[in-house]
Amino acid sequence: MKRTSILLLIILSIMFVLPATDLSGEDVMWNVYNRDSGDTMGANLIMTITNARGSVRERSIAQYRQDLDGVESKLMFFLSPSDVRNTSFLSFSYEDGRNDDQYIYLPALKRVKRIASDSKNDSFMGSDFTYDDMGSRHPDLDRHTVLRTETVSGLPTLVIESIAQGAEDYPRTLSWVVDGQWFGLKKEFYLPDGSLGKTLTIDAFDEIDGIAVITDMTMSNHKQNTSTRIQMQDVEFNLEFESNFFSERQMKIGPRR
């Protein structure tokens, strides 16, 4: 009986530790990177930022995205709070790793201004998300290993350890990627000293036009005791944008298409 128990324990341990997939960590993260997220998308984002004292701020943004010929174009219109209303932000991200091009339109100045590309590790609008978190991180920037499989929210996930190739604020991350659907359900960010810095949890996801989309997520910063929740509403895919939608002109006109 004792021998059987030990054997069972060994088998379970192997099952838990070793991945039930033939894919490498790189394969998984490329699948995540190449996952169909729609060539175009529009959504309203509600960003709720909670500071260490529990004080809450809310921002709402209308966001439009287009992936075309290796360029991700993103246009964001700030709807609230009132001190940033009608400000818009346009960015072009390149698959080949070039620096992003970023522009901001400040209605009071009536001018579209090219801005120096923010560090990918900088906070996105004072939230717990960085610019890197808001986009798709290129798989070649890290080395990836499949650690194990786990079930999260009833879904089978592969736990991927990613070690940054260059200097990063969080040089090691763990991602829980849904096997076969290739989107993350959870991500942990570890500081250089090995301690857990922040955690991204997915609170809701949906399938819209056949595309899995995260509609509610929260980033918790364990060191600063802050958190940011992003809810996505009115998500639409396969929008027909005018050829000059991602432009200086549209930044000034506003979110009306």
Next chain:
Amino acid sequence: MNKKIRIATSLLIAFLLTPLFAGEGEFNGMVRDYAAFRFSEADMPVHEITADVRFEYYGDLGKLTLHPVAYANPNKELELSLGEAYADIYLENTDIRVGMQKVIWGEAEGAFITDLVSPRNMKSFILADFTEIRKAVPAIKIDHYQGDYMMQAIWISHFVPFSPPSENSMWRQEVILPFPSTVTATIHDPTLPNPTLENSEFFASLSHFAPKLSWTVNGGYQWGDEPLVTAVTAPSATTRDIAQGYERYPFVGGSLNTPIANAVLRLEAALAIDKPMNSLDTTANPPISLEKHHQVQTLVGLDWNMFGAQWSSQYLMIYTHDHHDKLVFQMKSINEFAHTLTFRVQDTFLDERLTAKLFTYVELDPANALFRPSLSYNLGDGVIVEGGAELFVGDEEGTFGSYQNNSLAYLALRWYF
């Protein structure tokens, strides 16, 4: 037509036009309480409450915008101004804007190279918000888009000059006239050009918006915003009459911006052709005359991020062709070459609630500067409190040093709604 009637008429016209744009309206704006403490006099020369309201009415055709602004100062009459009032019509590749509008050109920050369409409001040398420095002009602006290119044409029906500081303003500078103390000089208000078609102003530009390099070439035929002395007469041996007026000249220019690594490089230049200027010669009769000189203004700017903060630096150079020592601007000598540097650093803290900023102008000859440190805190719900200082230092002959008795600290509360 006085200002109040003009505003009321504009509001009426806008509301009459509203059905054409049948759609939805939006109100937003800002209320600001701004108070300044002057170090040299230990007084509070400014305590101004401003209501800045914007009404936008959207329809299928485009948008109507009304932007009235009210300024209240203690013991002064309420000042009501129509910041802007215009209609936007959006066609497939063309946007048309008609009405009182502010037009902003160029890449410079805090400097005016090709940004010559809207005149400046210099009632205060330091404004509570820099965005209030421009005045609206009655214009028709047409933007035509073709791919990444935009062609813009602007017609300004009536010339609008800059607004000088009022008689009792602390920003008013005494003009020293070249007459002996026995002579009484009378400076007459400047004469505005007649509002004829041939006196209207024209501007045009061609722009290309692209990630690698965005550029604009532009030009215009415009009136100088600031008045010049046009004639000096001597009705008697001990009196002089000084007539002022506005002169017009063409200019051509351009600007560009391009990314360099993680920085942004900005360039801007303008050539003013035969720009009218005053010449002062006490041995001549009359002692003040008008001359025309070409003038070149150039600017190089660099913006970058470092240590989590935003940094920006600019170098501005003005060259006056065929220069001689008698050329003056507001009776102060003009240098053949004038060099100005600006520097800005800005960072945010406490989840972007707290913003620290320093903007500096440095004029090299004569050496003088303006330092503008500020701290603002976002209390949430659109309420922002800001404190800062405007510190004028250096040679009293310089643009900034001449205001060194006006160095001040200020506090402002803004509520955006």
